[in-house]
Amino acid sequence: MNLLMARAIIEALIFSSSEPISNKTLADILGINEHTVKQMITDLIEERIQNKSGLQIIEVANGYQFVTHPDCAPYVEKLQKTPRNVGLSQAAIETLAIIAYKQPITKAEIESLRGVSIESALNTLVEKNLVEEGGRKDAPGRPILYRTTCQFLKYFGLNDLSELPKIPEWVDSGEYLKFGMEQNGGAQNEKMDEKNV
Known part of the structure; x- marks a missing residue:
């Protein structure tokens, strides 16, 4: 598995998890060591900060999860006040x-x-x-x-x-x-x- 694919999978796993996902869980799923996963996540976090991405990765409760950028909060709040018809996760x-x-x-x-x-x-x-x-x-x-x-x-x-x-x-x-x-x-x-x- 190449580096780009591993990083893409990490992003997908963090995004898909309803709870903060731990470094160990990510490493186990990918079949690589925790240190490598940690470094890739650190790089992903830095890239999203530098690119001013609307979605950020944060470390919380001994795991990682996606959150919206604080500057986007007023717009996200408008969306949440708008009724939406969607299904269950x-x-x-x-x-x-x-x-x-x-x-x-x-x-x-x-x-x-x-x-x-x-x-x-x-x-x-x-x-x-x-x-x-x-x-x-x-x-x-x-x-x-x-x-x-x-x-x-x-x-x-x-x-x-x-x-x-x-x-x-x-x-x-x-x-x-x-x-x-x-x-x-x-x-x-x-x-x-x-x-x-």
């Missing part, structure tokens, strides 16, 4: 699929199935009224249980949960959950007003 779709098929389910159980933090995706789903609290689990700490809402049924054009696509025994459930939700939600995604996915 991939992370939100996967999280919603798990809740739909496994409900009621706790945040920890969802994260165990997805293998990543779902904080942002879950907050988005609650804000959009697709998911709600459905009581507390009878377990230590009494964690919150999540379930889908009536708005969820409307959004995906379902009368009730029995209309969710069935998961064949031979299909990996995680992949099918994602596929099923995308199929049901594909035509409906444009109807949702999105603030932050």
